[in-house]
Amino acid sequence: MDLKRYISLIKAGEVAAFPTETVYGLGADAWNPDAIAKVFEIKGRPSDNPLIVHISEESQIEAFARDIPAAAHQLIEAFWPGPLTLVLHKKPEVLDAVTAGLDTVALRMPDHEKALALISQSGPLVAPSANKSGSPSPTKAKHVHTDFGDDFPVIDGEATRIGLESTVIDLTQSVPAILRPGSISRKQIEDVLETFVEESFFHQPEKPRSPGQKYSHYKPKAEVRWLEENESTDDVRTLYLVQSSSVISSNVIQYNGELDRMAKELYDRFREADLENFSTVAIQPFDDSDPIFGALKNRISKAIG
Ligand code: TXA
Ligand code: MG
Numbered sequence: 055m056d057l058k059r060y061i062s063l064i065k066a067g068e069v070a071a072f073p074t075e076t077v078y079g080l081g082a083d084a085w086n087p088d089a090i091a092k093v094f095e096i097k098g099r100p101s102d103n104p105l106i107v108h109i110s111e112e113s114q115i116e117a118f119a120r121d122i123p124a125a126a127h128q129l130i131e132a133f134w135p136g137p138l139t140l141v142l143h144k145k146p147e148v149l150d151a152v153t154a155g156l157d158t159v160a161l162r163m164p165d166h167e168k169a170l171a172l173i174s175q176s177g178p179l180v181a182p183s184a185n186k187s188g189s190p191s192p193t194k195a196k197h198v199h200t201d202f203g204d205d206f207p208v209i210d211g212e213a214t215r216i217g218l219e220s221t222v223i224d225l226t227q228s229v230p231a232i233l234r235p236g237s238i239s240r241k242q243i244e245d246v247l248e249t250f251v252e253e254s255f256f257h258q259p260e261k262p263r264s265p266g267q268k269y270s271h272y273k274p275k276a277e278v279r280w281l282e283e284n285e286s287t288d289d290v291r292t293l294y295l296v297q298s299s300s301v302i303s304s305n306v307i308q309y310n311g312e313l314d315r316m317a318k319e320l321y322d323r324f325r326e327a328d329l330e331n332f333s334t335v336a337i338q339p340f341d342d343s344d345p346i347f348g349a350l351k352n353r354i355s356k357a358i359g
Contacts, residue, residue, distance in 0.1 A: 057171060060209055064176040069093055071184040071198045072172050073211025074164035076137045076220050076236070077191035077321070078198050079108065079181030081172070084118075090151040090180055096202065098187045104154040105180035106139050106220075107161050110173035117178070118159050120145050125225050125247050132246045135165035137220040138238045152180055158226050168211045183219060184208070188273060190321035190357075193217045197325060217318035218349045223251070235352045237317070239345040255352065274324035274335065278357040281336040289334075293327045295320075296338040305332070313344040320353060 060070045067089040069082045080097060082089035084107045094101055107118055112130055115122065119142035126140050144159035153159050164170065173179055183191035186201045195210040221236030223243065231252040232240055244251050276293070287294045287301045294306045295316065307323065309316045327335045337354055340347070 070207040072209040078184040080184040081179040081181045084178040135163040139220045139222040141224040190324045235349040276327040281338040292334040293332045
């Protein structure tokens with residue numbers, strides 16, 4: 055199918071998946087309540103978990119957000135298009151289905167040619183990760199087909215470049231707070247804003263600031279755990295993700311400190327572990343050597359959790 059077909063689908067109130075630089079998104083018209091209802095239904099997503107609005111031009115934030123602080127403009131200048139989602143005060147006309155009734159709205163401009171081409175013609179799209187709730191986010195078109203069937207409309211864009219979902223930052227309080235870590239790190243954000251930025255994803259309070267945090271995500275059927283310090287890597291029913299090992303085997307994947315590559319492949323490895331009936335995924339702990347460290351550790355912890 056060419057892009058025009060997908061644009062017509064979305065304009066007709068249907069749902070279609072598309073690639074971004076982070077993970078594939080399940081797109082629907084951000085102003086169409088029936089289309090958004092389909093997104094929740096297809097994903098099996100709890101209705102109290104709000105969606106990110108994806109835009110293709112900076113000026114589109116005005117239609118969704120009010121009282122936009124200077125910090126938002128600084129972050130947009132530095133990181134958009136890119137894997138950073140801004141939580142801002144919402145305009146009253148933003149649909150409740152988008153924000154799950156919150157008085158804030160999340161916005162991002164993806165850094166992907168096909169995503170931007172789609173959105174520039176369809177208009178702003180809500181787009182959660184295009185997976186069934188509870189399974190790993192899709193980083194390849196085939197993952198979307200695994201979850202939603204071979205006939206499901208997906209704009210094919212190869213494997214996504216980053217592989218983990220965007221950093222979510224709340225700019226509606228006096229101190230900016232990262233609600234979900236991503237490849238853009240707290241330090242990179244602090245350097246741009248020249249101010250302290252809080253991280254509020256460690257705790258799981260009753261009422262988290264980002265509703266998504268209370269759900270367990272990113273879980274393959276195989277048990278995910280950290281590799282013990284002196285543990286060998288010779289169990290054939292375990293998929294090992296390690297930094298280095300002297301064992302050369304198809305179930306021992308070596309990353310040699312390339313955390314970007316590990317992040318890019320993580321969800322695909324989780325899915326592969328299930329397809330190949332591994333009982334366990336054992337991941338060797340790694341050092342904080344790269345901006346993606348925090349996000350990678352967060353997603354692995356959630357899969358273990
Ligand atoms: O990289 C990404 O962000 C991907 C791609 C497709 O763009 N999208 C994505 O969407 O990860 P989703 O729906 O899987 O995750 C959105 C997260 C959830 O944790 C949700 O709770 C949070 O963003 N969120 C959305 N709106 C919010 C708001 N108004 N306040 C706080 N958190 C919000
Ligand atoms: Mg998701």
